[in-house]
Amino acid sequence: MRAAEALLLGSAVLRPVSGIVNNGHGGGCALGMIAKSIGVSPRVAYKSYSWFVDKEMALPCGCQAPRNYYNIGAIIAHLFDAHIMNKGYHMEKWTMEKWTMEKLVAWIDEQDPTPREVEVVVEEQKELVLA
Numbered sequence: 001m002r003a004a005e006a007l008l009l010g011s012a013v014l015r016p017v018s019g020i021v022n023n024g025h026g027g028g029c030a031l032g033m034i035a036k037s038i039g040v041s042p043r044v045a046y047k048s049y050s051w052f053v054d055k056e057m058a059l060p061c062g063c064q065a066p067r068n069y070y071n072i073g074a075i076i077a078h079l080f081d082a083h084i085m086n087k088g089y090h091m092e093k094w095t096m097e098k099w100t101m102e103k104l105v106a107w108i109d110e111q112d113p114t115p116r117e118v119e120v121v122v123e124e125q126k127e128l129v130l131a
C-alpha cells in the first residue's frame with residue numbers, strides 16, 4: 001500500500017492528535033495513522049517506508065527551521081502538527097500556512113518513489129454515428 005493511501009485510510013480510524021503517534025485512546029498523528037492502517041507499530045512503519053528516513057529535503061511550507069533539510073518522516077510530523085493541528089514548538093518562526101489532510105496526502109504521494117501499480121485502462125469503443 002502506498003503511504004499516501006495508508007494515511008488516507010488511517011485518518012478515518014485515528015482521531016487527529018498532534019505530537020504523538022498513538023495515544024492509546026483512538027488518537028494519533030499522521031505517522032500513527034499510517035502505521036495503524038498497515039497494522040504495524042510506528043517503528044515498523046518507518047521500515048516499511050524506508051524513504052521516510054532515507055529521503056531528505058527542505059520543508060515544503062517555508063517555515064524557518066534549525067536545519068536546511070529534514071527526512072520525510074520528520075517533515076510529515078511537522079506538516080501534521082504545525083500546519084494541520086496548529087501545534088508545536090518554535091511557532092514564531094513558522095509560516096502557519098494552513099494545510100488540510102488532503103493536501104498532506106497529495107504531498108506524500110508526490111514524494112513517494114515507489115512505482116505506481118500500472119492501471120489497466122480499457123478504452124471504450126466509440127461508435128461512429130453517421131448524420
Ligand SMILES: [Zn+2]
Pocket residue numbers: 059061062063078079082083094095096
Ligand atoms: Zn512548516
